[in-house]
Amino acid sequence: MQNPKNTKKLFISACEPSANLHLKYLSQRLDKSLHICGVFDPTIFSDFPHAKPLFSLKDFAVMGFFDVFKKLIFFKKAIAKASAQAKGCDIALLMDSSSFNIPIAKALRANGAKVKIVYYILPQVWAWKSWRAKQIAEVCDYLCAILPFELSMYPKGDKTQYVGHPLLDEISLKAKPTPLRGGKIAFMPGSRKGEIQKIFPIFVEVSKKLANPKILILPEHFKSLSAQELEQIYGEALKDFSLSFDANGALMDSAFAFVCSGTATLQATLIGTPLVLGYKTRIIDVAIARIFVKLKHIGLANILYNALHSGSPRNGERQIHPEFIQSQLHVENLLQAYCNTDVQKFFAQCLELRAYLKHGSIEAVSGLIERLLRE
Numbered sequence: 001m002q003n004p005k006n007t008k009k010l011f012i013s014a015c016e017p018s019a020n021l022h023l024k025y026l027s028q029r030l031d032k033s034l035h036i037c038g039v040f041d042p043t044i045f046s047d048f049p050h051a052k053p054l055f056s057l058k059d060f061a062v063m064g065f066f067d068v069f070k071k072l073i074f075f076k077k078a079i080a081k082a083s084a085q086a087k088g089c090d091i092a093l094l095m096d097s098s099s100f101n102i103p104i105a106k107a108l109r110a111n112g113a114k115v116k117i118v119y120y121i122l123p124q125v126w127a128w129k130s131w132r133a134k135q136i137a138e139v140c141d142y143l144c145a146i147l148p149f150e151l152s153m154y155p156k157g158d159k160t161q162y163v164g165h166p167l168l169d170e171i172s173l174k175a176k177p178t179p180l181r182g183g184k185i186a187f188m189p190g191s192r193k194g195e196i197q198k199i200f201p202i203f204v205e206v207s208k209k210l211a212n213p214k215i216l217i218l219p220e221h222f223k224s225l226s227a228q229e230l231e232q233i234y235g236e237a238l239k240d241f242s243l244s245f246d247a248n249g250a251l252m253d254s255a256f257a258f259v260c261s262g263t264a265t266l267q268a269t270l271i272g273t274p275l276v277l278g279y280k281t282r283i284i285d286v287a288i289a290r291i292f293v294k295l296k297h298i299g300l301a302n303i304l305y306n307a308l309h310s311g312s313p314r315n316g317e318r319q320i321h322p323e324f325i326q327s328q329l330h331v332e333n334l335l336q337a338y339c340n341t342d343v344q345k346f347f348a349q350c351l352e353l354r355a356y357l358k359h360g361s362i363e364a365v366s367g368l369i370e371r372l373l374r375e
Helices: 017-027 066-072 072-087 098-110 133-141 147-152 193-208 227-234 237-240 247-252 263-271 282-292 302-311 331-340 345-358 362-374
Strands: 011-014 035-039 051-053 093-097 115-118 143-145 160-162 185-188 214-217 242-244 256-259 274-279 323-325
Touching: 011 017, 011 072, 017 093, 017 362, 035 072, 066 214, 072 098, 093 362, 098 115, 098 133, 115 362, 143 147, 143 362, 147 160, 147 302, 185 193, 185 247, 185 263, 193 227, 193 237, 193 274, 193 331, 214 227, 214 247, 227 237, 242 247, 247 263, 256 263, 256 331, 263 274, 263 302, 263 345, 274 331, 302 345, 323 331
Parallel strands: 011 035, 011 093, 035 051, 093 115, 115 143, 143 160, 185 214, 185 256, 214 242, 256 274, 274 323
Antiparallel strands: none
């Protein structure tokens, strides 16, 4: 089916909260006349007259391998529906979520669709299933890497480029003053309910040992929840914290942070807030991850720092921040990490990472989309 004259259609697949945070900034560079469909947070495009998602992001809120297995039937149907919709668009912008987005790209190629496929925020082939890199390169037209070392994972050619990291578009790059021990402390126990319920109670016990003012950073997609719904997720301890939906602002205002794994570790590091990582999940998910994922660290800041110095994200013993996982995640370890943090060393490492990432990604990605829409 041909698009009506002058109508440009953009399909977006952004299932994860973190992808939608980056999409929020990218949307500010997109033409509001675009017809946008796919999977995304609709509030991002509230001032776009022609933007409507296929599904609610709640449908994709899973934690670990076991949750994915339970929703296999839903994902299979969703992939088919999303692929059919993307086929009628000019560009398909795929963001992260490899188990959902790679099948979409494959389906589009198998159907002979003329849509240009742009993969932005590439799958973590450096962590597991490295063979996917060749496969992704075969089915996508443009690969936008946000980590410098990703370039070595994919076949050389014009379709792969390092575009910069979106966090450098979203945070201030001004030097942060040396924090005082009496400063505010931020707590980031994750963005999924399962993570929060396992990690937050431990963070609460840590907070009771510290006299500092405390900020609880809530996921932006929780903004629509009522106070009662938030209490159901976090418990009665919620009242003991100042609440913030602005992660960047809260981290900038904090002297230290206790953080769940993920992009948040890099976010805090680039902002200049010393941190410790704490993560806990189901035993079965850990067992599966240890079989397939071959990494010495789980914090993205530590992974990047080792890639910078060793050339590989999988190797190296360097740490910007401590990591405590599963049984190691307890109050004593977290408090000891807080007390032993070398702030000046942390800041020096922070500057190294900023230089390694170079610049933000929004300008390059929005420019690519604009160029493809003109062709």
